[in-house]
Amino acid sequence: MDLLSLSFVLFLAVSLAAYYLVGRICSRVQWLVLLAASLAFYCLVGRWQTLAYMLACAAVTWAAPLALARMDARCKEERAAAPDRAARRAVKAAWARRRRAVLVAALLACFGILAYLKYWNVLLYEVGLAASPTSLGLLLPLGISFYTFQSVSYVVDAYNGRFEPQGNFLKHLLFVSWFPQVIQGPINRYADLGPQLLEGHSAKGVPVRRSLLRFGYGALKKYAIANMLVGTIDKIFSNVTPDIPGSVVVFGILLYSAQQYGDFSGGIDMVEAASSLFGVDMAENFRRPYFSVSLADFWRRWHITLGTWMRDYVFFPFAVSRPMRALGARASRLGEHLGRTLPACVANLLVFLIVGLWHGAEPHYVAWGLYNGVVIALADLLAPAFRRANAALRVDTGSRAHRVLCVARTFLVVNVGWYFDRIYDFGDSLLCLRNTLTNFAPQQFFLWLAQVGVRDSDLKFMVFTAVACAFVFVVSLLQENDVDVDGHILRWNCVVRGLFYSAVLGLIVITSFLTQNAAGGFMYANF
Amino acid sequence: METLVVLAVIVAVDALCSFALEQYGSLSSVMWSEYRAAAGESIDTVVVGSSTAQRAFDPAVLDATLGTTTFSMATPAQPLDDSYTAAKQAIEDHHVRRVILGVDYESLSNENWAGSHVAFARAKMDGESLSQAVADYWKLLVSPAFFGRADSLCALFPWGYNHVKLDPGSVVANVRERLSGDSTLEAAAVVNGGWTYYGNGYGNYDNVIDYSLARKDTSVAIHGLDDFKETCLDQVASIARLCREHGVQLVVVVTPRPAFNVLVYGEKYPEQMALLQQVTEQEGATFVDANLLHAETYSPQDADFGDGEHLNRDGATRFSQAFAGVLQALDAGQDVGTLSYSYDNWDQYLASIHQISAVVSRLDVDGGGSATVTAQTYTGTDVQVEYRFLLVDKDGGTTVLQDWSSSDSCDVPRGSHGTVMVCARQVGSASDYERYCVQELPH
């Protein structure tokens, strides 16, 4: 079921009608409609056979916090009964150990399922024990990475006493399975999402027009940009040979830049919009990442919820752990800045190693993760040097020109990263990087594209993509300057709005037809 | 209120775009308008299927031999579920006795084109009552090929699917044609240059295939090579069931092509087609692969084909005559399976080809820059082929790179420009070539 399809629209319509109808009768059970819709969606879109994995994950992450809460109560009782302070301390320490054991067991269970389904086969293949990365025939459940991370955050937060754990399994299951997030995130936090799912909503307070506008904007990015480019990118990078011209590589990577952003952020826009129709606002996942001024900034704007997850559950805990503090103390003898930043840099490398693995177990993903980690770590370690250089050169770091320069530089750095992300063979990634610098060969550009099967019509039709990109760029630029673009559009005269919507719809219709149906170049087949 | 205005504007723009951009005079609309025009006449046989069926069966030729009244409901890229719709309509309207379903490999291996679906449904809607039209279109939107995909929403903007070229000239011409008062039939003749309508839903072209372009002309080069889709086989089965339930005879016919376009599939062809034959016969229908008919029943001539997949008008006439004979045999209770080679004995079919159907070539350039042209012929197993390679420069002057020999590859001297002409003939022949192709050299 595509998000842009009659079946999804009907699914939404039925779910919304049921939701608000039940809300009128009894808002206390309104959430049950959301749960029913989520489970139905999971079976419709994913494979129902894999539902058991999600149920298992939900069961573990529901039971563990409850067990922790019970242990807290027992700990309190025993401490109250303890004769002296030393005994109270001993009781506390003993229960702390047990609590940690429960946490570790829950995490192992969740990540164990994820690792087994997502990595085990690839690992066997890489060490030569499996015929192919999919030879075990394991079914990867829809959204497993997302719901696993989301549920784990719930367990850890509960462990840290952030909130009372949810006692009702079905309510917890709704948090794990909420259908708009299950396809591609965002990774929500219980404290933000949980209450919204469970409280009653009435149709009145829902910003329908804004939601629809956002849904359309997402569809434009996904269909008019991402889907239009994916075929060409594939043709370019599945034919990497030693003499691939750098100009073709750069073209492919730039297309990937647009495709990746259009696909991911467009899809997120669509599910965020769907969720908000139920009065449930999910966490934001993108904030115009290509306007970042540094790679670290980029990762605060791209896949935001993965970044904050990593920050809260990997980066901080690891960076303030005892060994890292000791490392910082030792490094500070070499310099105060080094002492302060070294633990952060090491933690950061770990984070990006995991981010790389999150995308897949293949070596090129690991290389991509480490590239990001190393660049950010170096930028931080060398920050004082950069500051001194800027001061010496009298660079006005507050000026608009400097900002534009930083944005351009970051875009470049991000794109170099895409070499490792998109080119599925690590050796090929390096080869493409080399050819970008040493064999640009612009005169071979069109010849090469023709050779790998990119048709003239593919290039010609990219004009639609260019129009969509220009539109997204302008909207993003306005949003960067704090303009409420949606609000402006919704205030337009209704005829103008109708024409504007027609134009956007037209672009989506044409590109959707092109990408799904005109594969053989039969755009004008005259049936 | 505001929302209504916005919606009204969107609908108005949609209608306007459909008027201007949607192809006027599509072949689907010709078929449906002619079919409706024949409402009062008796029709006892219909042909359904895609363009290969549309251009293989001439109803007049069939009827002259068989005394039947045949109408062709085949349309370009007609998906099998639309063939079902057409057959069902004809059974309801005319109680036809026989349905001929013409297919080729791609009818069963390719995803349906949403564009032809939409064009077919729109053409069918044209002469229907509003409620029937809405019901038909709704059925399209919720059909399995559309429902879960963007097409199910985008097809609310049908101009996106079967539109004219998006340049001002084509759009103006389309609008002018629509306003001119021409019927869809007249418009179709204008739009499809070289196409002639012969009546009973049948129209065809007169162009003749250029065998030297076979490399680009094979279906595999155009569509890729996939296995048959389960859903497509199911659709054939459901057409067969529809016919059986109504006591209608169904004949599933794999339409004729030049031999090279059968051989290009290799072992896939007998393997996959056997599946189709099995499904067809299981459901009680008759199966005929025209490509496998013995030479005494049907043997196409070189000039019978318009391209690698379609017959031209003369070819269709000849094939229809031969096929009428097959139907006569069928009517006489004969087992038509005996008229053709079988997929189980593929070698017999391969040995039955006594001609070079086509020669194609490929160019390999190694790291050092030296180029080799390699030829491949599509022919029978018993045919002995020899090759000659000529260098053709820009002015048309030729030099022999390698004279007649059994070697199928030839090194091109460094610094050569122009093209290499690859000639193939059977050993013992004295002709300049039986087939040839042209290999472009890199600049």
Added chain:
Amino acid sequence: MDDDLTLDHMIELLEDVKGNVDYENCTTLVDDRVLDSFDILSIISSINDEFDVSVPAKDIVPDNFNSAQAMLDMVKRLVDEEG
């Protein structure tokens, strides 16, 4: 030690880590992304040096770092707990 635990002292510490910020009035240091996670680690490291107290991972939440006052409150609480 306790007499060192003043808002002025905390602001001084923060300015040492990252200048050009209005620590006296800003209450959205994390929410508005004035401080990034590297800054926060630097602050934690400074707090460790200055007040001799270590901030555990579970206390690294936006609420504890959104303002100088919040950080001060957190440090006071941690000192109490350790004592």
